[in-house]
Amino acid sequence: MPELPEVETVARELKKTIIGKTINYIEPIWIKSFENNSDLNVSEQKVISIDRRGKYLIICLEKSYLVVHLRMTGQLLYFDNEKETNLDDYIRVIIKFHYGMLLFKDVRKFGRIYHVENIKSFLSHIGPDALDENFTEKCFANKLQSSKMSIKAFLLSQKFVSGMGNIYTDEVLFLSKVHPSTIAANIPKKRRKNLFINMQSVLKNSVQNMGSTISDYRDPAGKKGKNQYYFNVYGRDGMACKVCESNIVKMKFAGRGTHYCPKCQIVNY
């Protein structure tokens, strides 16, 4: 479920609640949800800061890191008062602080919490964050020009730029008037620039709206996002394009449900 804006929202909420707290213990309920890659103890380490790279949320401890990937249905829920919690369903990992606790809820069990010491090597296969200020239009253009992948697959792969997922990719391609099957390297210079600008604005707008909630996504306080009210194409198949009134089409592309306007979004250039 969560793409960059949702993970960023979670990160911002966690900054308000768990920085400075000391971990009492971490308890995996579903064993595969927690992958311990370090001999160091998590217990008695203090939370120093919260970071994010693409869809990875990074909880920086004194000597190591807890790295969270929510995948499809993961949620990090924070509770000050343990009596407010209900541990009933789908809680896969408990991170207990001396005061308060963070619960990792995940219906489909795809999500992970990793305990690692070397964050750089752990994330070495991931490209720069889409909103990283050092990731410029020029960097983006260079990568586009050297790829023969379809633009949809290019944006979904996290190795060129990280943070884009299925929803925001469809939204960005619509605003950029680029058909999802267009070969990345074939996109002309002017539209490359457009693509980059739209990618940033779509993501930033969604962060402003606290992310998109289709079904499962919640922030650590349990709140839904509001960005889903502003989609142009995602989930709007069969409905009129907001620009040209053609019917929005949905089809399987790059292995994912892909929404686009057949009139506004032109194939090849």
Added chain:
DNA sequence: CTAATCACCTGAAGGC
């Protein structure tokens, strides 16, 4: 290198 398929999981929704 790129693309397609499966695998990992569970629940919701639609067809019959």
Added chain:
DNA sequence: TGCCTTCAGGTGATTA
């Protein structure tokens, strides 16, 4: 009501 199929904000391995 109930069964069966398909689909879902993701990604990594494997196979063409």
